[in-house]
Amino acid sequence: MPDIALLAVFLPTFFFVSITPGMCMTLAMTLGMSIGVKRTLWMMAGELVGVALVAVAAVMGVASIMLNYPDVFAVLKWVGGAYLGYIGINMWRSKGKMALTDDLTVPSVGNLELMTQGFVTAIANPKGWAFMVSLLPPFINVEREVAPQLAALLGIIMFTEFTSMLAYATGGKSLRIFLSRGDNIKWMNRIAGSLMIGVGFWLALG
Numbered sequence: 066m067p068d069i070a071l072l073a074v075f076l077p078t079f080f081f082v083s084i085t086p087g088m089c090m091t092l093a094m095t096l097g098m099s100i101g102v103k104r105t106l107w108m109m110a111g112e113l114v115g116v117a118l119v120a121v122a123a124v125m126g127v128a129s130i131m132l133n134y135p136d137v138f139a140v141l142k143w144v145g146g147a148y149l150g151y152i153g154i155n156m157w158r159s160k161g162k163m164a165l166t167d168d169l170t171v172p173s174v175g176n177l178e179l180m181t182q183g184f185v186t187a188i189a190n191p192k193g194w195a196f197m198v199s200l201l202p203p204f205i206n207v208e209r210e211v212a213p214q215l216a217a218l219l220g221i222i223m224f225t226e227f228t229s230m231l232a233y234a235t236g237g238k239s240l241r242i243f244l245s246r247g248d249n250i251k252w253m254n255r256i257a258g259s260l261m262i263g264v265g266f267w268l269a270l271g
Contacts, residue, residue: 071204076221079200083225084232088186088264089116092149093230095260096179097237099156104179105234111180112230113223115187120222123197124205124215145185146269152182153261156254186264 084090089112096105187193205214 094233094237097234107179108183111183150265156258
């Protein structure tokens with residue numbers, strides 16, 4: 066276990082960074098608005114797996130090597146960004162699996178697709194890698210066993226990430242209810258689609 070004093074510093078630090086608007090939080094809000102909080106949990110699961118892998122890689126030193134070869138990230142970033150952009154365009158046109166229909170329902174979208182969406186967004190974000198590389202190592206005491214310390218830090222990371230995404234997804238659901246009043250379905254699709262396209266550009270160009 067890390068020192069209690071270190072954990073007391075790490076918890077608010079990571080929570081502040083996690084709650085700050087970013088690609089994953091924007092994605093959670095968008096999906097919360099378009100498919101609901103319950104279905105968005107699948108995207109969150111994929112995102113948490115991706116974040117966990119990035120955190121472990123950062124502590125083990127793999128991330129420092131990968132950051133020296135940005136071409137590895139370039140492919141992931143562009144593919145992931147294009148994928149999210151494609152979904153956003155379909156939502157803007159009120160088409161595709163995540164666009165709302167006239168009765169405010171969403172066509173079926175696979176759980177695996179949602180998980181993949183979250184996973185790709187998490188691991189294809191070089192800023193996330195850079196952050197983990199800079200933040201996690203200082204909280205690891207090399208004179209102690211690394212595994213227990215990493216497990217404790219990962220627990221905090223998973224909790225804060227999930228809490229933050231849930232808050233954003235719930236906000237998206239509230240926005241969905243607000244916009245559902247009157248004949249605003251197409252605008253809801255366009256707002257959600259625009260956010261998705263924005264996340265795609267953010268991922269590809271960030």
